[in-house]
Amino acid sequence: MSPILTQFQRTRFAASSLAMAKGDSRNEVLASLAELIRVNMAKILKENQQDVARIATDHPMRDRLLLTQERLGALADSVISVMQLPDPAGQVLSKKTLPNGLELSKITVPLGVVGVIFESRPNVTIDVAALCIRSGNAVVLRGGSDAFHTNTILVQMIHRALEKHGFSTDLVYLMPTDRAHVTTLLTAVKFIDVIIPRGSEALIQRVRKESLVPTIETGAGVCHTYVAASAELSMAVNIVVNAKVSRPSVCNSLDTIVLHQSIAAEFLRLVAVPLQNYSVKIYADNVAFETLAQVSYPFLERATESDFGREFLDFACSIKVVRDLPEALAHITNYSSRHSEAIVSSDEIEAKFFLSTVDAAAVYWNASTRFTDGGEFGLGAEIGISTQKLHARGPFALEKLVTEKWIGIGQGQIR
Secondary structure (H helix, E strand, O other): OOHHHHHHHHHHHHHHHHHHOOHHHHHHHHHHHHHHHHHOHHHHHHHHHHHHOOOOOOOOHHHHHOOOHHHHHHHHHHHHHHHOOOOOOOOEEEEEEOOOOOEEEEEEEEOOEEEEEEOOOOHHHHHHHHHHHHHOOEEEEEOOHHHHHHHHHHHHHHHHHHHHOOOOHHHEEEOOOOOHHHHHHHOOOOOOOEEEEEOOHHHHHHHHHHOOOOEOOEOOOOEEEEEOOOOOHHHHHHHHHHHHHOOOOOOOOEEEEEEEOOOHHHHHHHHHHHHHHOOOEEEEOHHHHHHHHHOOOOOEEEOOHHHOOOOOOOOEEEEEEEOOHHHHHHHHHHHOOOOEEEEEOOOHHHHHHHHHHOOOOEEEEOOOHHHOOOOOOOOOOOOEEEOOOOOOOEEEOHHHOEEEEEEEEOOOOOO
């Protein structure tokens, strides 16, 4: 076998030791990892700067790659929060005795070996490792070359925490960044139980086409906010601005503002100032363009078809003005990635119709799409936001890193 497959085999072999370990033992590893992150912040930031220095200062991916003391502190806190969650493995889901006396029970068990392919964001290394260790899963990580130095030192911290408590470092394996090895991972059906891609649409499409291993997609986030005719406009402005500028490089940030025509002009005059303060570039349809041009909005272009259904990941968004709710729903249905969608409305019937009709992993009424996050949902951390419908949807976190197993106990029954 190739060296990569040999390592996969070792990870598969090590996985059983973690699956059989008590939850307290796994939590001891996580406690040590959180402490190592805090104690070694300076070293981690030094390695991170090597990666960040290679990215242009105006590149939208720079923010996703950047670590700070504050972000590392939050990362350590998220590890602790994962520790405090119930162990998802070993839960008895059902028990029954058949008429012949055979006792059946259905329990939760770890998935086994989880393969995660991700780009740019080194925090994923810690989040994924913490979630997998807590749930009793081994993990193979394939990060991007742009975060090589950061991912390497973070995995060193994970290995130190594992070794301290008597676990094999094979439980968490960081693959080389050579793209040729991705195919090896996607076809390693003997050693990998599930693949989770987290990154660009191009990455998702490659995994979807090439993977022989079952896949759980964490797709791109093309997120809309519909400001209805009955919306309280000051609230709508706050929600839209927060969803767009609080952290534009992440998947739950706003991409398209959909406006009811009756409030479009007034809303745009109100939102123009705060968006201009952040130099947000707006790709506006003809109606919105005329209003924004009248108030001399400086970062303005006419929208083309390609500006809808586009994940900007930057200080930019598109605007669509619609006649009514059905047209808003039709636009969202056509361009949504089924990640997160929101409505701002004072009409309860309208809002509840939106919530029940829109097909997305998370839908909001009078709230920002930025809440779609494992930590915000009280899940400790997340591997990603699943936009598909099988096994996991929405923040893919600890509770979904298990599968089911039937156990039968008999006294010699035969069929």
